[in-house]
Amino acid sequence: MSARTAERDLARAATSLLSVEPVDPGRDAALLGSWLAEPASSWWGMADRDVDAVRTYLTAVRDDPAQAGWLLRRDGAPIAYAETYDPAVVLLTDVWDAEPGDVGMHLLVAPPPAEGRVHGLTSAVMRAVVEHCRDVLGARRVVVEPDVRNTAVQRKNAEVGFRALRVVDVDGKRALLSVLDTARIGVPDDGGPAAHLRPEHLEPAERHLVAKAIAEFTHERLTAPRVDGDGWALDAGDSTYRFRARVHTLEHWVLDEDSLTRTRDGVPAPLSAQELVLDLRDVLGIPDSMLGTYLDEIASTLASAAAKHRRGGPSAAQLARGRTDGDVVASFQDAEAAMTEGHPAFVAANGRIGFGLDEYHAHAPEAGARFRYRWLAARREHTHLALAADRTEHDHWAAELDAATVAGFQATLERRGLDPDGYTWFPVHPWQWQHRIAVTFAPDLGRQDLVDLGEGPDEHQPQQSIRTAFNRSRPARSYVKTALAVQNMGFLRGMSPAYMRTTPAVNDWVAGLVDADPVLADAGFGVLREHAAIGYTGDAHHRVDVASPQRKMLAALWRESPVPRLGPGERPITMAALLHRDARGRSVAAALITQSGLDAADWVRRYLDAYLRPVVHCLTEHQLLFMPHGENLVLVLRDGVVSRVFMKDIGEEVVVVGDVAVPVGTERIVHPVDDAEAALGVFTDVFDGVLRYLAAILDEDGVLSGATFWRLVGACVDDAVVGRARPLDLRAPDFEHSCLNRLQLRNTLQMVDLSAQTESLIRAGRMPNPIGR
Template sequence: MALPLDHPVPDLPDVSPAAWREANRRLLAKALGEWCFEDMLKAVETGDGYRVDLASGTTYAFRAVPGAYGWLRVDPDSITRTATGMLGNAIAQPAWDAQQFLIEAATTIDSDPSTVATYLTELSATLAVDAARITHGGETAAELRALGHTELECRMTGHNLLVANKGRIGFSATDVRRYAPEAGQPLKLHWVAVHRGLAEFRGTSELSEREILARELDEDTQARFTAVLERAGVDPDAYVWTPVHPWQWDHAVQILHAADVAQRRIVPLGESPDAYLPGQSIRTMANVTVPERYDVKLPLKILNTLVWRGIPPHCTAGAPVVTQWLRGLVERDPFLTQECRTVFLGEVASVTVHHPYLSKLDEAPYQYLETLGCIWRESVSARKDPEERVRTFASLLHTDHTGRAFVAELVHASGLEPQDWLRRLFDTLLVPILHVLYRYGVTFNPHGQNTLIGYDDNDVPTRLYLKDFVDDVCVSFTDVPERGPEPDGHDHVLPRKHPSIIRQHVVDQVFVGHFRYLAPLCADQLGLPEKTFWRMVRQTVLDFHKRFPELSERFAEYDLLTPEIPRYGLNRDRIVVTRYGDRALRHALYPNGTHPSPLAAD
């Protein structure tokens, strides 16, 4: 019987049953590989593959290719599950259910029911997005080549290291369709005026508060916002203006800061006319109306990839001064500026807002202290050459619905032999990172979304872009004269760590976090053996050592070629160590054993 005209027709599901099973199959393979890699589970060789025996009495068997750092690359189509039935018979069946696997593995990985239930929520949210992507397909790797940096960001699939990499606790299904990067939906930002008793603006030496507003808002919008404040009966000059993510305004600011809104300490101004697209971090927005305008990093009170996605007040306050200091190092370094042509996308201005009550509460959970503020960052569009193509390092790992890897497409388009193209990639990516590490004892936590590669019109890598300084920059606690006076003043804005920890940022984010996955893609689709890949990486490091012998003591201090590296398990940290308890501070990771390094001497 037909529905009456006034009865709403329900939307069709976003995913098909087949796509749901396929998304699960892939995530189950990833979970087996990563959880064995992090020593949460033990894989036993069987002669024709591997098996994992769980305390629940269930066994998962699979085929896998051993990879670098002791990783197993699991074949999703090979996984079977064996469980004892009611009649005592154990029957192996094809396995595809990642959520069932989590429940069955819970006691083996030593996690509690509350953590498992919450993690299953993250796993389910991730599967929903992955299954929708499989259902609807997407561009081929060849078609992705034509996309700009911002549009390409929306096609990526999240951090490779993390199994539940799109958990986004706090977002509804509708929010995901509206605000997640894969939705590709432009959005407009709300602006608010915050009384100077709560808010503080900071900028680099050339940027005043008025200069930022003139760059980001046209004259008509500024006049419209000023009129709102005048109608409210307040002095416009007594307020700092800042953008706010529309979701955050609705779900966090109007609730946690209800007293400030009611008493006109926070005054909503309205929307700005520009449209923005979110990157993979969700909270960083790129302007698509005027791409040369700044990227905007805004707090979101959602839990995703291990932490609440706010912005700590010490980060907003410290961003411009850290940028100013780093620019001073870079601009005085001809190797970085002239030869490498490295681009540091500066975090040039910020607004810091403290909660008037919770900021005075000792040990208040950090998620409640990071709800309002802003960082403006230089955009890729404003810094790149006209014909230059810029893409995240992470995009090289992307595989389209046909199985074609983006790295293979770029190599093919370049016309170079795979080995020659990869040599250009390693020189472009590693040499500036090595130089900053060895020369200055500084690292940027250069994971695949913080490092971007500039390509020429033949898709050959030519230079490196780096971003996300204040959140991730670390310096060694050893004396490094080349760093000069450091920008701490009376505040602690630069974390100081042992050189071995500084080195680990490069090892974990570049080698373990990306090359571990890139090497087998190059073997499968470019015919370059993994051993050759790792030899080339090692040679890039050795060539740098040879070129700068005066830094030899630091080569030992930040040893990237050591035979064993500490194991830092991000999945283990969430499910076993940190779990979901509220904390006053973002926590430090602690090592759990070691990995053999493919960069050690043969």
């Protein structure tokens, strides 16, 4: 008999001796107070409560219809206290998408006696409580949220069948949200870091990605489904895919995923995104040398989607409402971690080639984890720190690092006999440090041109833009964006030190135009400046004029946080959330409209005035073209309505599309194009890249018809172009259809030449303009 089996049998025997009864506050307060005072009970945070306080607490639990307290006895002697609650209204209202039959649970086990300890008793108590939840309370699922540091109870949870989902912020702690299907009580969760790769998680991910691939490849006119009875069929090699779908404006396909089937030579076959790519290999045109990389990115995207499926996530209503305690920072980052698509258009959207399992769980944005940056001292003669006009180096470090941290950095250098004045401070991503800097820059570390200073004190949370992280310890401090040499969505995600030299100057100039423009001020439009940037060029790769990925391994920037710029009653959310559906298919956009109490058309009109109108105005008045997709916009919400927006990611992605004077040294952003090419900045990046998805979501949900949505877009555009310096014709009947997946399929290592992006684009004929005359 195995040790685990023996322990399980002991637990079952102990369970048979246990009874569960409602707690009696008057009778039990003193006893429970003595248990709570024990060091082992510190996780309850009630060690300092006297008997009266414990009695008051237990009475409040007893009198709350959403909670209950229970005393467990063994042979008549009290041995544990349990609480049960309705997670729809208590404690987990912001982080758990509760369903009927869900019961939350807390457990406090009595301190073991000095002698006569019963082996397996804690396991028996845990099992007795969850069986009570099932048999007496009718629970289908039991949910718990132990402190992430309480590994002992996590082991007991796993033993009885709980599976860990994700880390959440709840009740002032970082908690490991875990759930038990009561039909599987006693089946231990042997999860581990690869638990998301089980069939029950991977199969839905495959179905979703195959549906998305068919939709997007058809949108880009690579594939052409045929009518098949009351549905559609796509012939691909020796496979045929059948499904029901609706086709919306801009040739946007929404497949009914449940209806999707595949046959191979007439025989039913499982859905597989990689096999779909192979089935379509001839029409997709992937070069042989790139096929392996693209299949890797598909596999990684599937693994990410499977992990998201296992974790679940907040409901659309929870994300739309935000935190019930008014914590705008927590709700902002809840939404950032909840996003599931990566990018709405790209099929292979979450490649992240280079991350292992542990690194995925630590650094993928959907994991919601936190990390600390590694800090280096970089010799000044090889390093360039560029600053915004309103920031000195002293101001910068005073804003971003505590004085004690800087003093520690200086002391490290002094212990090595180095002069701190000859160095500046440099944040690097922990993955980059481990896999690139400590290897590629080993000679620089040996020369002490770079000096390892260890981890910084602030915790950061990864954002949808995987190189960027938000400061959770000091939310008013800047975002930090660092080079991260993983292969992801068509690029190795490095950063150029050469670009960093001019990034603050570009941001200053753009911010100056925006701040001085009364139309943009009226719309509340703002930019989050990248107000400091740093790059290191002391390595061997910078001593030769040969382009290489190694020249983009060591650079970083600091971007303004939106938090200090929020007013009372305002909260931020990534614009990507408008295209998000939760685990049960409900959209955040529809939930926001419901929350606002506005008519859907009024809500959309206000959103377009805050987002589309400024984007069009910047293009037609200042010839400024942003990259205004979901993760580059921060929406500011007030009562569920978009009141204004912040644009970010300026330095690398803003383009001046006309003959406009720019500050000396920033000429790299000027790329004049003709009117038709300039208009594509709206047609491709806004209409096709954002609004076609939102229009379809609202139409599918029965919230607002597509025809009404695009009429509102047309009215907004008409207002935005009147009297502008470059009145582009955004009402043209059609426009060139620029395709993103075609770029990645052509070269998944580098989709476009960033110095000549227009010349790199791939077109697929012309697309009817949804607001065309």
